Amino acid sequence: MLSDQVLQLLTAFVDGELNPRQREEVLRLLNKSSEARELVRQLQENANKLKQLPRRKVEPSLVEDVLRSIAEAKAIPAAASAKPKRAGRRWMPFLTASLAASVVLGVLGTLYYQSISDDKGDVNSPIAKGKIEKKPEAKVLPEKKSETKPTLETPPKKATPNPLLANLIEGTFRDFGAPIPVDRPFLAQFRDLQKDGAASGQLAYELDRSKAVQLDITVKNNAFAMDRLRAVLLERGVLLVSDPTASKKLRDKNQAKVEYLVFAENLTSDELTKIMGELSQTVVVGQKNTERQEPSPYQKVAVSKLAGDDRQKVAKLLGVEAAVLEPKDGKLVKPTPTPTPKIERQAVLLPANPSAGVSNEVRQFAAGRQLPRPGTLQVLIRIHQE
Amino acid sequence: MKDDNRLITECREGHTAAFGELVARYQDRLFNTVLRLVDNAEDARDVVQEAFLHAYQSLRTFKGDSLFFTWLYRIAFNTAISSRRKKRIVLSINPTGDDGKAIDPLDPAETNRPGHALEMAEEERQVHAALAKLSSEHRAVLVMKDMDGMKYEDIAEILGVPIGTIRSRLHRARLEMRDLLQKLAEPKDQA
Known part of the structure; x- marks a missing residue:
């Protein structure tokens, strides 16, 4: 043994x-x-x-799911808020939040009750006593003199809580359970968008999330980047109309750090993802004898929802009312005009800080805008040199 | 191919795609281990996904003292344990380890020999059944040692216990596993 x-x-x-x-x-x-x-x-x-137990492959691959979870939760390294869709104790955060909210509501409720009680006139409360004593018209009725509690001549006043407290409580109730708006932009390097990989999938996903998006793009050279964008848009049947001031600044080497805006509509998220992918590619430049390859001037992109004030800014630059640019829930208001054979759509290049009024070119663009097509995006691209 | 540290640096710089590469690199290995801990492909998938997400969120805390996979494994192991506690999973004695779907070996040539598939299925059924009867502690050390080929030192680091504990835990787990497999084989031998 x-x-x-x-x-x-x-x-x-x-x-x-x-x-x-x-x-x-x-x-x-x-x-x-x-x-x-x-x-x-x-x-x-x-x-x-x-x-020797058989090993299996994870199918379908988890890469997309994980990256989507990260994107959905807007997770950043070291942040601790994100959870995947189907995993873990999904009820735990809600329980914790509910308990915390209950405590807050309890405290606020107590304060609220106290403030009402105070206004109702708790005679034992020093605050209430002060209020009653200060009112000259508050007289004790003679026939009620014998009663233990004095009755006031004035009609009972409706209890009004402290307005600051009431607002706080009302807001707490209104917003209780509402999702906490955490809207960090999605960031990607253009080099990661070169092939149809996870980054492209995530970009398409982010673009699909709203009807109007803003792309903040950092480039190495504004003029080169704009030439590329113009060419890539044209390949997809989108003509880039340029404001003359913006064009002039683009060629001015002293204006290298100027920011430019490109406004486009009726682009699908798929098209936009492909455009970003194409912009990330190496470019062949020069003539036959001097032909050479240049790396893409596009560096990184941040995608976020187009904010109201940015739309207002674009509207001002286009010389139209902001309401005109509001996306229309993907429904056609009137039939789409028959597109021309090749160039179906237009985009416009605008100076971010115009020195003059709205140019004729921009006015023509605004007047000729097509109505939004279902399932397409309104895009504001901000381009700036790093 | 970029090494783990390079990819981790890129992740920290905000390149999410680099994390995608790490997921692609380790998802199968992690999944197979977790599958033996939770014994259900769907749960295993969830656990692995959650583990990767936790890892991404905690990436700044990864100091590189251990291998990335060891660190990732610890996260996955803790996630798997909490998942099991939550669900109180009753382990099914299921030769496939899934909902009736056969587990395909990575090398299909293994199945070419006549009768091999049946033998393997029976053996796998028994191993599964025995594993299912082990406690979480014993099952974990066996999976880490035999399936992942980890050293006592790594297992101790992952589980946060001294090496001596791992040594005695593995010792008991092996003896228990031997007894269980013997019992499971008995009816067949008697027949």
Whole structure:
């Protein structure tokens, strides 16, 4: 019968976790004891059975799901708020939030009740006493004199809480359970968008989330980047109309740090994702003899929902009312005009800080805008040189 | 191919796609381990997904003292344990380890020998059944040691216990596993 200490040595031998001296000791034992040999054989056989269990591939791959979870939760490294869709104790955050909210509501409720009680005139309260004493018209009726509690001549005043407190409580109730708006932009490097990988999928997903988006793009060279954008848009049947001031600034080397806006409509998220992918590609420039490859000037992009004040700014630059640019729930208000064979759509290049009024080119663009088509995006691209 | 540390640096710089590469690199290995801990493909998938998300969120705390996979494994292990506690999963003695779907070996050539598939299925059924009867502690150390080939030291780090504890835990787990497999094999031998 092998002792427990020997058994431990034998299992450690099977695990390959013995030092040379222990190993020698076990080998000597195995030479002498058939029982030890049989045990080691069994343990090794069982370990092999575990080792040989079939391995499976995760299908479909988790890459997209994980990246989507990160995007959905707007997770950033070191943040601790995100959870995947189907995992973990999903009720736990809600329970914690509910408990915290209950405590807050309880405290606020108590304060609220106190403030009402105070206004109702708790005669024992020093605050209430002060209020009653200050009112000259508040007289005790003669016939009620004998009563223990004095009755006031004035009609009972409706209880009004402290307005600050009331607002706070009302807001708390109104917003209770409402999602906390955490709207961090989605960030990507253009080099990650070069192929249809996870970054492209995530970009498409982000673009699909709203009807109007803003792309903040950092480039190495504004003029080169704009040329590329113009060419890529044209390949997709989108003509980039340019404000003359913006065009002039683009060619001015002293204006390198100027920000430019490109406003476009009726682009699908898929198209926009592909456009971003194409912008990330290396470009062949120059003539036949001087032809060379240039790396893409596009560096990184941040995607966010187009904010109301940004839409107002674009409207002002286009010389139209902001309401005109409001996306229309993807429904056609009137039939889409028949597109021209090649160039169906237009985009416009605008200076972010115009020095003059709205140019004729921009006015023409605004007047010729097509109505939004279902399932398309309104896009404001901000381009700035790093 | 970029090494883990390079990808981690890129993740910290905000390149989410780099994390995608880490997921692609380790998802199968992690999934197979977790599958033996939770014994259900769907739960295993959820656990692995959640583990990756936790890892991404905690990436700044990864100091590189251990291998990225060891660190990731610890997160996955804790996630799996909390998942099991939450669900109180009753382990099914299911040879496929899934909802009736066969587990395909990575190398299909293994299945070419006549009768091999049946033998493997039976053996796998028994191993599963035995594993299912082990406590979480014993099952975890066996899976880490035999399936993932980890050293005592790594297992101790992941589980946060001394190496001596791992040694004795593995010892008991192996003996228990041997007894369970013997019992499971008995009816067949007698027949």
